[in-house]
Amino acid sequence: MILTRRSLLLGATASLAGCDRLASTPSVREALFSAENFHKWAQRSLMARDALAREFRPDQISPIFRANGTANPNTPAYKALWRGGFADWRLRIDGLVARPLSLSLDQLHALPHREQITRHDCVEGWSAIGKWRGVPLKLLLDGAGLRDSARYLVFHCADTMGAGQPYYESIDLTDAFHPQTILAFALNDRPLSVANGAPLRLRVERQLGYKQAKYLMRIEAVQHLSAIGAGKGGYWEDHAGYDWYAGI
Amino acid sequence: MDSPPASPPDSMGAIVRRHRLSTRLWHWVNALLLYVLFTSGLGIFNAHPRLYWGQYGANFDHAWLTLNRFGGWLTLPAHYNLALSRHWHLTAAPIFAFALLAYMVWSLFNRHIARDLAFRRGELSPRHVWRDIYDHARLRFPTGPAALRYNVLQKASYVGVLFLLLPLVILTGLTMSPGMNAAWPWLVDLFGGRQTARSIHFLAAFALVAFFLVHILMVLLAGPLNEVRSMITGRYRLPKERS
Numbered sequence A: 001m002i003l004t005r006r007s008l009l010l011g012a013t014a015s016l017a018g019c020d021r022l023a024s025t026p027s028v029r030e031a032l033f034s035a036e037n038f039h040k041w042a043q044r045s046l047m048a049r050d051a052l053a054r055e056f057r058p059d060q061i062s063p064i065f066r067a068n069g070t071a072n073p074n075t076p077a078y079k080a081l082w083r084g085g086f087a088d089w090r091l092r093i094d095g096l097v098a099r100p101l102s103l104s105l106d107q108l109h110a111l112p113h114r115e116q117i118t119r120h121d122c123v124e125g126w127s128a129i130g131k132w133r134g135v136p137l138k139l140l141l142d143g144a145g146l147r148d149s150a151r152y153l154v155f156h157c158a159d160t161m162g163a164g165q166p167y168y169e170s171i172d173l174t175d176a177f178h179p180q181t182i183l184a185f186a187l188n189d190r191p192l193s194v195a196n197g198a199p200l201r202l203r204v205e206r207q208l209g210y211k212q213a214k215y216l217m218r219i220e221a222v223q224h225l226s227a228i229g230a231g232k233g234g235y236w237e238d239h240a241g242y243d244w245y246a247g248i
Numbered sequence B: 001m002d003s004p005p006a007s008p009p010d011s012m013g014a015i016v017r018r019h020r021l022s023t024r025l026w027h028w029v030n031a032l033l034l035y036v037l038f039t040s041g042l043g044i045f046n047a048h049p050r051l052y053w054g055q056y057g058a059n060f061d062h063a064w065l066t067l068n069r070f071g072g073w074l075t076l077p078a079h080y081n082l083a084l085s086r087h088w089h090l091t092a093a094p095i096f097a098f099a100l101l102a103y104m105v106w107s108l109f110n111r112h113i114a115r116d117l118a119f120r121r122g123e124l125s126p127r128h129v130w131r132d133i134y135d136h137a138r139l140r141f142p143t144g145p146a147a148l149r150y151n152v153l154q155k156a157s158y159v160g161v162l163f164l165l166l167p168l169v170i171l172t173g174l175t176m177s178p179g180m181n182a183a184w185p186w187l188v189d190l191f192g193g194r195q196t197a198r199s200i201h202f203l204a205a206f207a208l209v210a211f212f213l214v215h216i217l218m219v220l221l222a223g224p225l226n227e228v229r230s231m232i233t234g235r236y237r238l239p240k241e242r243s
Helices: A002-023 A028-046 A076-083 A105-109 A137-144 A235-242 B021-046 B083-107 B112-118 B126-137 B146-149 B151-175 B178-183 B186-191 B192-224 B224-232
Strands: A093-094 A101-103 A114-121 A127-136 A152-160 A166-172 A184-186 A201-203 A218-224 B015-017 B235-237
Touching: A002 A028, A002 B083, A028 B083, A028 B178, A076 A152, A093 A137, A101 A137, A105 A184, A114 B021, A127 A137, A137 A184, A166 A235, A184 B146, A235 B083, B021 B083, B021 B192, B083 B112, B083 B151, B083 B224, B112 B151, B126 B151, B146 B235, B151 B178, B151 B186, B151 B192, B178 B186, B186 B192, B192 B224, B224 B235
Parallel strands: A093 A218
Antiparallel strands: A093 A101, A114 A127, A127 A184, A152 A166, A152 A218, A184 A201, B015 B235
């Protein structure tokens, strides 16, 4: 019996090692990575373009909203902005737009808001529910006049990751013009804390947490993602092999 | 004449066709995919080895189960790599779901469900169920043509896995997807929250492992060569009738 168990364990380890070897074969790797295309196609086919993410009641809000990723960008430039209460911070919107914008926090506060209590789902498996307030991205894109050639929006952030490279993420126009896609400056009725992305973060509610870029500095409209970073459309996509479409 | 009785020429029992192609095909596809799904699932679980009930759940919230990370000998890949575990899991999951659907439809049309899996009149009577349990516990397996029919315990476990556990594990998996929550909002209502769905998904996965272990044990006890051959070629040698 011990021998059987031992050989079973050995067998299991050997076949898992076989799977690992398989996964490093280019064609298998490509097949594994292309499942994302199926999921994106299937989900987009099953949902209406503006199908809303679940919104919750105030009593369902997480007592503590867990912050993840960068807890504080801590760069000299960010610290200077933070010390000044973000009065000198500007959000730039440029790239394939007719009228590039540069907006202060006060200007964003003056625009129409949307408030939503939604669930933040981390790729790791945990969830936190919070109440976000911010400006619908659609308003800003309409103001800037997106060119016809624009296909994606790239979000450039103030926090630097491992190699001193700023965080970046991207979404396509379906999500960019979704009614719940907002640039949030408040969480649970308070100005965004540094840990949660002060002064402004993206909320794209039908996707996982790593798409919710924090510490926004610049939104760039582009036609292709190939010129951004290593070309996969986001920091984790480029560095860890995460799916660009994070609806699952 | 006191010569010992001659052994009958067919002492080994007749060879019959037992499992249909659809059952054999699905059995092995299922075995492979569940293996990939379970091991890659544990790799994903390792990213946050805590389970909660309800709509939300993170480190500050109450977890009903907190585990250490599963060892590399159980996870796919063998080292911690959340992205790659997810690629394996999310590639295998839709194939598994559609294979199950195809098998269900196929089994409906070739009458596998009606002939082999549906409970017959009287089978569910306490007396009958008790006798099956009793025979099973004594490892007294049916012989002759009776060995071709599933007993009530087998039927219950196959029906339970096929029509309850596997659909449950698929639906709770879908419930964890924020995109599917927007597409099918009823999923979250059905299970009462994403974190509840994640907990059920985990429990259902281990229930499948429990089924697998009992299944393997029964195959070993009932004659592994004959059983495995019948699942590969379809041919099965009838156990000799007890005299």
